[in-house]
Amino acid sequence: MDLFLAGTETTSTTVTWASFYLATRPDIQSRIFAEIKANVGTERLPSMQDKQSLVYTEAFIMEVLRMSNIVIFSAPHAPVADVWIRGFRIPKGMQIMPDINSVLSDPAIWGDPENFRPDRFVSEEGTLLKPDEFIPFFTGRRNCIGESLARMELFLFISALVQRFEIMPPEGETLDINEVDGIFGGTHAPKPFYIRAILRHGKEMN
């Protein structure tokens, strides 16, 4: 369970959502590639040392995590004593499953949660913003134990993918969020879809 669902399906589903957003948003993909080209180049693969300088790339990954919201409910939790929240009593020991989606898509927090907009995580000074409400790995003492590993995997895989390939919809086709969204099983995954991954070469890479 830990190995296949928590450790594997989560990151692979996030990469699948990232491929969808890359294929449907060439404007965003161009900005990611330009950032990688300027800060890493194309002679070597990006490494974790590059994360500080690839702010927009990391903001893209955060926006994929926010929009795709692959773990809609946290694991079951229970209070160790009676608590009152907005007039509701949650008795000691009662199992609750907090709704992560209600936070990641709250207009009062994000303004335009329905729009895919990595810039919401970039400050005016060009640094990465980390709002408290960004909780795809949930929050508190029992939050996702694999967060650091997952974020490292996503950064290395997605930055290398965009450095080497241009991601596009199939020839002559468009991809639509309403057609791929979404299968709610172990994770919130997109329905199967096709993309093209065209190797970047020549002038673009130099």
Ligand code: HEM
């Ligand atoms: C994009 C990737 C991932 C997301 C969005 C994610 C999200 C979550 C969430 C929301 C929880 C529930 C936390 C809570 O209820 O407080 C959780 C728990 C957990 N995750 Fe992840 N996870 C991801 C990747 C991983 C990876 C790569 C591993 C392991 C290598 C992992 C291992 C676990 C384990 C073992 C738990 C249960 C922790 C506990 O109950 O104490 N996760 N994850």
